C-alpha cells in the first residue's frame with residue numbers, strides 16, 4: 001500500500017463543518033487502500049489570535065513561552081480531526097510534535113527540524129491507523145516545545161514525508177495550486193500545472209506564502225514529490241518537479257512573488273574602511289536576525305551609508321543592535337522604514353533570456369514606481385519599493401510579462 005502525507009491548512013480545518021468534510025475526504029483515500037499520515041494546521045485565525053494575546057502582555061514576548069502558547073492551536077485540530085475520523089470508523093490517532101519526536105534545534109519561534117523518529121509512526125501505520133500529526137511544532141533536546149515559523153505546518157508535512165519515505169506529500173489549501181502570482185491580488189493569475197523546485201524555492205523565499213520555504217528546501221533535499229491542491233475541489237493542482245532542463249520552450253518567467261513583511265534599516269555616515277560590513281551585520285546575525293537585501297553606497301568624504309532589509313517582526317531588535325553599532329562605529333545615525341515591499345520576478349527561463357531586468361524596470365517606470373534597492377540571482381530579480389505601490393507593481397509586471405496567457409508549450413492537464 002502506498003503511503004501519502006496530506007497536509008490541511010488553517011482554512012481547511014477552520015470550522016467543525018470543514019473538519020468533517022476533510023474527514024470524509026481522508027476516509028475516501030483510506031477506502032482506496034492508501035496509508036495516510038495527516039498533518040494539520042491550527043484553525044484559521046487561531047495562531048494570530050494567540051499571538052495577539054501575547055502582545056497584550058509584552059511587546060516582545062518571551063520566545064519559549066510564545067512557542068508553548070502558539071503550539072496549542074494545532075493540538076486542538078489534531079484531536080478534533082481524529083474524533084471526526086473515528087466517527088467514520090476510521091481508526092485514527094492524534095500526535096503532537098514531541099510525541100512523534102520531531103526533534104528541532106532550540107531557536108524558539110523559528111526552529112529547524114533536525115531529526116524525526118519514525119518508529120512509533122511506522123508501528124501505528126502497520127497497525128492500520130491514520131495518524132493525525134500537529135504541524136508547525138517540535139521539541140528541542142531538552143524537551144522544550146518549539147515552533148517552526150509561520151506557515152511551518154508545510155515543513156512538518158514534507159519532513160514527515162521524507163522520514164516515512166512517502167509516495168507523495170500533498171499540501172491541501174484554499175487555492176487549487178500554485179499560481180503565476182497570488183490569485184487574491186491579480187484576477188488574471190494563472191495556475192501552473194507544474195513548477196520547478198528552484199522556481200518554487202525562489203517564489204517561497206520571495207514571499208509567496210502558498211508554501212513555506214523550508215518545506216520546499218526539504219522536498220528538494222530529500223526528493224519528496226510535492227503537490228499543492230485544493231482541499232474542497234477536485235483537480236490536478238500543481239506538481240513541484242525536479243526538472244532543471246531549460247530550453248527555448250521554457251517560459252522566461254514562472255511567476256511574480258511579493259513580500260510586505262520586510263523593513264529597511266540604514267546606518268548613515270559610517271567610516272569607510274575594511275571590515276565595516278562585518279561590524280554591522282555580524283551583531284545582527286548573532287542576534288539571530290536574517291538579513292535579506294543589502295546595499296552599500298559609494299563612499300563620499302570617507303564615510304558611507306549602508307542599507308539592508310530584515311523581517312518586519314525583527315525590526316525592533318535590529319534597530320536596538322544597530323543603534324549600539326552606530327555609537328561603537330561613530331556613525332551619524334540610524335534610520336528605519338517599515339513601509340516598504342519587495343517584488344520579485346522568478347523563472348529558470350531567465351538563464352537563457354537576456355533583457356528581463358530591463359523589461360522589469362521599464363514596466364515599473366511606466367507606472368511611475370521608484371526602485372529603492374535591487375537584488376538579483378540567476379533565476380530572479382527583486383526590487384524594494386514603497387509599500388503603497390505594491391499592487392500596482394505586481395499587476396503591471398504580471399501583464400508586462402504576459403503571464404495571463406497560456407504559454408504555447410504548456411499543454412492542458
Ligand code: ADP
Nearest residue numbers: 009010011173177178179181182184208209210
Ligand atoms: P494554508 O492555511 O492552507 O497553509 P496559506 O494562506 O498559508 O494557506 O497559503 C495559501 C494562500 O497563499 C492562498 O490563499 C493565496 O492567497 C496565497 N498565495 C500567495 N502566492 C500564491 C501563489 N503564487 N499561488 C497560489 N497562492 C498564493
Ligand code: ASP
Nearest residue numbers: 041047136150151152153
Ligand atoms: N498555524 C501556523 C501559522 O498560522 C502554522 C501553519 O498554519 O502552517 O503560521
Ligand code: MG
Nearest residue numbers: 009151209210
Ligand atoms: Mg500556509
